[in-house]
Amino acid sequence: MDAPGNQTSSESVAGAVTPERAAYYARIGKENLAPLWEVLKGLVPPEPRTPCVPAHWRFNDVRKMLLEAGQLITAKEAERRVLVFENPALRGKSRLTQSLYAGLQLILPGEVAPAHRHTASAIRFVLDGEGAYTAVEGEKTIMRRGDFVMTPNWAPHDHGNPSKEPMIWLDVLDLPTVNFFDAAFSEHFDQESQSNTKEDGDSYARYGSGVLPEDAPMDMIRSPIINYPYAKVRPVIERMAKSDDIDPHHGARVRYVNPINGGWATPTMGAQIALLPKGFKGKDYRATDGTIFVCVEGEGSTKIGDETFTWAPGDVFVAPSWKTYAHSAKNESVLFSISDRPAQESLGIWREQKAA
Numbered sequence: 001m002d003a004p005g006n007q008t009s010s011e012s013v014a015g016a017v018t019p020e021r022a023a024y025y026a027r028i029g030k031e032n033l034a035p036l037w038e039v040l041k042g043l044v045p046p047e048p049r050t051p052c053v054p055a056h057w058r059f060n061d062v063r064k065m066l067l068e069a070g071q072l073i074t075a076k077e078a079e080r081r082v083l084v085f086e087n088p089a090l091r092g093k094s095r096l097t098q099s100l101y102a103g104l105q106l107i108l109p110g111e112v113a114p115a116h117r118h119t120a121s122a123i124r125f126v127l128d129g130e131g132a133y134t135a136v137e138g139e140k141t142i143m144r145r146g147d148f149v150m151t152p153n154w155a156p157h158d159h160g161n162p163s164k165e166p167m168i169w170l171d172v173l174d175l176p177t178v179n180f181f182d183a184a185f186s187e188h189f190d191q192e193s194q195s196n197t198k199e200d201g202d203s204y205a206r207y208g209s210g211v212l213p214e215d216a217p218m219d220m221i222r223s224p225i226i227n228y229p230y231a232k233v234r235p236v237i238e239r240m241a242k243s244d245d246i247d248p249h250h251g252a253r254v255r256y257v258n259p260i261n262g263g264w265a266t267p268t269m270g271a272q273i274a275l276l277p278k279g280f281k282g283k284d285y286r287a288t289d290g291t292i293f294v295c296v297e298g299e300g301s302t303k304i305g306d307e308t309f310t311w312a313p314g315d316v317f318v319a320p321s322w323k324t325y326a327h328s329a330k331n332e333s334v335l336f337s338i339s340d341r342p343a344q345e346s347l348g349i350w351r352e353q354k355a356a
Ligand code: 1HN
Pocket: 080, 082, 103, 105, 113, 118, 122, 157, 159, 171, 173, 175
């Protein structure tokens, strides 16, 4: 696809603000009216101009600070003990891209994060520890490193850590999107932890093997699977890489899908995971979905605009909308990524541009 039209070089407003115009603007301003022609170019830019900047956090640094929070506040007091990744250009807005919230959550051995639900959808991507659980709609799923865990919108959910290790995972929520629409609701439950009505692994077992139960809810626009275990996903990208099924920009990449309709696992957030072979040099790529990346395995670097970020396991970095990026893998690496691509696709506004 060609880059969108670049015909307009001038960014200036329509002519000068003469004293007559200024007086007129002041007069209509009292009636809460404004002249479109003074703002039109900014409202309709020739191509995306995100205020977001590229950014990178090293897992070891954030982990240390998160463990400090473990000494300062309990999971119960905090409700969720999370350090929020704030885009450096959008401090105070609790967002990493314009549409997505992301943070690292810590739950210590013996702790419980109480049950609640909200209109925002959440995903977890497990980074450290093993054996804590998330309970979603009565399914208590034990989480391991690399697992992709879904909390669909309005689904009751709570977490607990019966293991002996602190557990850390990345939360990504579509909060800024839901809040943009002023459509956010939430509620708490009297019962701290949900009673389980389904076995661990139930939803993957039912929906994750290429068959669907007779009475599957065929109109479900989000995945019925609660946990996509890394142990099931890793062999797929490994197999693809071995048979050279490698995208020149992204590596051997798969997406997490809703098995009911083959679409993205959630309607607002699209998650993917890619294996980059040792020495992989990705070609330049950009798309309108600002994308959050997590290094799951390996070491490498990603050039975003003119900055290069060197990553290691657990690191989180973000490529803003329409900024060109390219990955390089020093060793065989695995990158998880998530963006608002499904939302943009359903609105018909998603674009990408690939270097040949
Ligand atoms: C939430 O419910 C969780 O359930 C984590 O673990 C982070 C950030 C904002 C709002 C709700 C969770 C959250 C959140």
